[in-house]
Amino acid sequence: MTLPSPQQLRYLTALAEHGHFGRAAQACAVTQSTLSAGILALERQLGATLIERGATKRPIFTPLGLEVLAQARVALAALEAVTEAVETARDPLSGTLRLGLIPTIAPFLLPRLTPALRAAFPRLQLILREETTERLMAQLEAARLDLLLLALPCDCAGAELEPIATDPFLLALPPGHRLAALPEVPLGALAGERVLLMEDGHCLRAQAQEACGLPRGMSSGGFAATSLHTLVHMVAGGFGVTVLPSLAVEGGVLGGTDLVVRPMLADMPGQAVPARTLALAWRPRSPRAAEFRALAQAIAAGLE
Structure with a gap:
């Protein structure tokens, strides 16, 4: 044959x-x-x-x-x-690199990441793609993307992962809200609050629920956002409170509002602070794995 x-x-x-x-x-x-x-x-x-x-x-x-x-x-x-x-043996971290990012990372990290990567790796040409985790994983498996920048936990079975940084969750709420008077908000204080989240099936929704101990079947009163900016403006309109990644807050997602953010505390001693983990993902046994780990270190350094 x-x-x-x-x-x-x-x-x-x-x-x-x-x-x-x-x-x-x-x-x-x-x-x-x-x-x-x-x-x-x-x-x-x-x-x-x-x-x-x-x-x-x-x-x-x-x-x-x-x-x-x-x-x-x-x-x-x-x-x-x-x-x-x-290509890797000839000139590491050079040439074209097709990088996929999720929407809750891309707009907040890229303005600070791309200049740093250009300075550190001047021969590296980034081609960027912003999509949901599910779609990015499909493109990675099909070899249409080389590398992904994701948030964990996620459904990333079949990919090799390299954690980069911890991204704590912050509580966003109107300035007159009862919890705004607290310098730090215990997770238990969210009981009875209308916590607005991303739409069902969105990885950030699942991450926030897991990190903050929110019920998986919790209702936002019929509301589910498709973007962090929508969440922010719904909270500004008095429809509830929400949890946001620190990366997004530092990246200006609250711009144009008077919302305040507060760190959240675990309820039990020794329990982790609510957070997600930023990580790179690539196909197993990729010949560029050493390059990708070096890139992960450069990204982590740029986040410090």
Whole structure:
């Protein structure tokens, strides 16, 4: 049996990513007929049907097609690793690095991070992508991103993680609120408060609930935000209180409001202060792992 070519595998993964023959062809910089012919040739080589061809315009992968797709992604990642290994040996922390960040980190960290990285690694060209954790992980696994900057805990199974810094949570509330008189707010004092959080399924919601001991099924009275700025303005409007990462507060998320923030205290001695952990994530066994750890140290130094 003739082995599939890397180009055929790229056609297949692009079709899965874009869900449309035309968009997949555009992403691969070929015509739609070329992409379709390439996938058809792959099926003939393998002697198997990978794509259902019917009335629907959206490609549907057969069960075997899904298995081949998963192996194609692994194979392409391995091929990229060969190139990465050579480039890394030639000139560490140089060239292109595709970095993904989550929205609760990117706008608050990048203004201070990018100048520092340019100074420390002048031959490094960053290509930045802001997405949710779930989407970033999918792009990392598909080798469309090299490195992620995430917040833990998160669903990062399958990635190698390097913690960078602790990002404590702060309580944000109107200046006239009863808890604003306290220099530090015990977690138990949140009982009975309407704590506004990000929408269900957002990693920051789960992190805040876990760190602050908030019930997983707690209700915000029908309100769920899609951004930290929305949370802030809802609190400013008197709809409740919220918890914010220190990174976001230092990055100016409270701008234009008169809200105050207070550190939060654990209820039990020896219990950790409510916080999330910033970390880098990359594919296991990446030849650039040593580079990424060096980058983690540089980012950590820039946060001090």
